[in-house]
Amino acid sequence: MALIRNQLFDILAEAVKPLFPSDEQDGSLESLIELDVPKQTQHGDYATNLALALSRRLKRNPREIAKQIEQQIKDPNNVIERIEIAGPGFMNFFIRPGAWTEVIAEIFQQSEAYGRQDLGQGKKVQVEFVSANPTGPLHIGHGRGAATGDVLARIFAACGYDVEREYYINDAGKQMDTLGRSLYYRYQELLGERIEFPEDHYRGEYMRDVAREFLKEAGERYHNAPLDDVLPVFTKYAGDHILAGIREDLEVFGVGFDIWFSERTLHEQDAIRKTLEALEASGHVYEGEGAKWFRSTQFGDEKDRVVVRANGISTYFAADLAYHKNKFDRGYDLVVDIWGADHHGYVPRMLAGVEALGRKRSDLQVILVQLVNLLRAGKPVAMSTRSGEFVTLREVIDEVGADAARYIFLTRRTDSHLDFDLDVAKMQSNDNPVYYVQYAHARLCSIFEVAKERGVSVDLSVAAPPELGLLQLPEERHLVKMLGELPWVVASSAQFLEPHRIPYYLHDLVSLFHSYYNRNRILGEEAELTRARLYLAHALRTVLQNALRLIGVKAPEKM
C-alpha cells in the first residue's frame, strides 16, 4: 500500500481528468497537483490549491471546480475521512485516523530502503564537486562544496539515479609550475640557501612541510640543481603530495569520489584539439585577431570567448569544453557541477559550450555555492591561499567535528551566504542543532535498551501489529504523518537540487518526538499500548537513521 500522500496524489490525478477533454489529459495535469501540509490543523492533513490553479485555465469559479473534483473522487482504500472546500477554493483533506498506521507498516517493511524511490529510473547522473586545485589544502569554502556535492549525490542515489562522483584535478597549466617552483625554493632554503621567495608563489606554511617531506625522501641530491632541469620532479611531488592531503581531509569529512579526473589526461589524449576541431567544423569556433574564438554569443553569452590564444596555447576554458565533452561522451544523462559562487560569471559560457556540443542546456546543472565567511568571535578570518594565511577545512573539522560542520553547511540554501563562526560553532556545541537530532536517535535506542532490560517483549518481527490503532493521540498521528513525508522530502530535494531540505525535515520531526517523549511514556503499564508505541519508536528510529545517512551524519546509539 502506498503512502497517504501518494494515494491522495493518485486520487486527485484521476479525479481531475474528467474536467478536461481527452486530448488534454496528459502529464501536464499531474504537474499542477501540489499537496500541501497546512500549518493550521483546521485546514486538514493535506490541502491542495488545484482548483485555484485550474480556474484560470478553465475560466471558471475555483470553488465550483473544487466541488466538481470532489464529486469525481474515488477512494477505494477509504483513506479520506472528509473533504472541505475552503476559502477561495482550497480543498482540505482530512485523513481517516486509522489510515495512518499504514505508514508505520510501510516503514517497517522497507526498513533501510524507506525513503528510497525510483524517480531516476537508472538515469546516469554525474556530480562533480570540490575540484580544488592541488596547490594547497582545502579551506572552509571547499568544505561547503564538499558537503553539498556529497549529499546531493546521496540524494540522487536514493531517488534511483545511477550516480558517479567526480573530482576534476587541475593538474595542468602554469599554476602547477608555480607550485613546483615554490617547493624548489623551500627545499633550497632547507639546505641553507638564502632564497628571495617570490611574492606570487605559494607562501603558505604547508609548502615548508612539503619541502621537509621531500628532503626526507629525496635527500640532498637536488641541492642547487638547475631549476629548469628538475622542475618536473618538484611539480609532480608537490602536486601528488598535496592531492594526497586533500583526499585524506575529504575522507575525514566522510566524502569519497568514484573518479579522480586529471586535466592532464585531456592534454595527453589531445582531447582539447579534437574538441576544438569538432566545434570548428560545426561552425562554433572561428579565427580572429590571431586567436581562435568560441562563438558563445550564439547561445546567450555576452561575448565570444578565446579558446586558443595568439601564442598558440589553448585557454583553461578550452580544456573545460573538452572536459565536458568527455563527460557527456561517458553517457551521463545529467551532469551537475558544483562551483564556488565566485565562478558564476563562467556559467553562461559553459552552458553555451554544452549546447554547442549538441546537448540540451538543461543537461548541465551548475550549482553555485556561495562563499563562506569564516569568523572567529564575530571577526572575519583572512583567507588567502597564496599568503598562506587561512584556516584549513581540516582544522575546522578538528575543532568543531565533522558532523557539526556538515550540519552547519547543510542547513542553508546553497545560494545564501554563510557565516561560519568557529567560536559560535564550538561554544554552542552542546546546543548545536545536529546534537538535537542525534540525541533523539540516542534516546530512541535507549528506550529499546531499557525495554530489553525490563523484559518487555519487543517482537518486531511482525510488520504491523493490529494494535497500532491504539496510537490515537494527536501527537502520534502528527508524528506518523511526518514520518510519511520522508520520501517526498527526498524527492523534492533531488528535484530542486536543495539538500538543505533534509536537515530541516529532521529538525521538525525530532522536535515533535522530543515533545511527545516528554509528555508520554513509550514503556507504560498497558502492554498493548506499549507495543504499539514501540512500533512507532522503531519507525522513527528507522527514519532518523535513513535521513541522517542521507546527509552523512552519524546516528549515535549513546550520547
Added chain:
RNA sequence: GCGCCUGUAGCUCAGUUGGAUAGAGCAACGGACUUCUAAUCCGUAGGUCGCAGGUUCGAGUCCUGCCGGGCGCGCCA
C-alpha cells in the same frame, strides 16, 4: 558601468516555487528531572518580510525602480 547572489525577530537562518493567522535555533525572561537519556520539554517576549510602485481572488515569494551587503566582469587558472 554591466551581470549573478542576497536583504525575513537582537544574531544565524527556513518559508513546499503565488496560498489561508510569516516560522525555527541561538540570545533574554519564567517554569518542569525520584520516572524510557534535562544535549530534553513547557511558557513569555520579540516583525512595516530593505524601501516605493505594479501584476491578481491572493505577494515574503513574480515584474519595475531605488537603497544596502557579497561576488564577478582577462588572449589568467
